[in-house]
Amino acid sequence: MHIYSWVSLLCLQLVATSITSIIHRPDPSTKQQLAMSHIAVERNRRRQMNEHLKVLRSLTPALYIKRGDQASIIGGAIDFIRELQQVLDSLEARKKRRSSSGSGGFGFTPSPTPSPRSHLLSSSGGATSSSAGSSTPSPPVVGKAAPAVKELAACCNSPVADVEARISGANVLLRTLSRRAPGQAATMVALLEALHLEVLHLNISTMDDTVLHSFVLKIGLECQVSVEDLAYEVQQTFVCGREQEQDHEQLVLVDQQENNLMYSAMPMTI
Template sequence: MNHIAVERNRRKQMNHHLAALRSLLPESYLKRGDQASIIGGAIEFVKELEHLLQSLEAQKFLSIRQQDPTIHDENSNNPTQECEIPQLPLHFQKFFTCPQYTWSSIPNTNASKSNATMADIEVNLVQTHANLRILSRKRLKQLSKMVVFLQTCYLSILHLNVTTFDPFVLYSITLKVEEGCCLNSADEIAGAVHQILGLIEQEATLCIDSRD
């Protein structure tokens, strides 16, 4: 009898929490009223709020920097000096908790240059949904090339947020892994993004060299 009472109380609490969760979700996130749909809608809503928070944090950083152009990196003794390896502004450090790729120095040899990391790249994969974050230098047609590349890999873009703070750009992308995608892990997705960014960087370098 005690076991039945405990189970009845657990189900009552679960139904109460699900009802409360459903009441907090916008209607657009509720396709049906079953438990799976409520939880799935809550996951999507939290992801949307996460992107909104990132956008607001980025706007806050840009607002502060516009008021004081010398602000770039609070850990740098010379904020206005441009370094080969840019320091990530403190407002964005928390976005990259476990990045698969981080900024690295570029060796002088051309053979090693293609292997150098040109961006902070982090991918979190949950079932068929991936959150991709990229911090890199802005390059011509960089975004359009990445979008085409992701679509070619059967990675559909569900949400895209772009924040710029010259000369860098921060991309926050929610992806859906479609059938036919050959990238089966977060590391593989990050590695593929790293490769396309490397090709974009090489093209940009060749264009600069040709103009010189």
């Protein structure tokens, strides 16, 4: 009797479990609706992300974005924001120095032992400045930048190339945007070594006929050049390289003309 009751109870439990599983079994149409809902949510998320990236890229200067992928856009925007923060800190420090000095001066306190970085941070008082060991005057910083910005960064642009040099912590960041030219990277590296700037990192990005060089430089103990002079000296390498390229093209053209004249003057043989 007890065995029969136990078997009956077990059968009832199995039947109840089967009924419960049938009741709670998801409908195939419900699964499809959930999948379509997830796909729609993912598409909406990607669309919003692309819109945000498009806005972020429009607000960030093109020099900071090496490629058009998501990581490059976000990384370039972060670098740009960090530099803006450095400029803001410099402006706030200058404002405090002005307010603390009653005579309206800047309140600079000279350092007993100048570091190599101080030469790069130094700004020329006039419209031009001379580089170390050179009597050629350097052009002023392009644009109407405030003096505090001038201490942190300098630009030297021309139809040949755009050059930007700026302080980033204990290093110097140098970027150049120009046409492709053979041996240009080696020329710049040789110039930087002559200026006692050690190349820690070099990245070269190309797009069609344009090339972007990005340097991370370590300031040497014997470095005596400012950021303005650095941008100007690098710009001169592009100018000289372009002049040499034009001279070479002119020589090739002259040789072609001489060859054409020589062939035209030769008598025709039958």
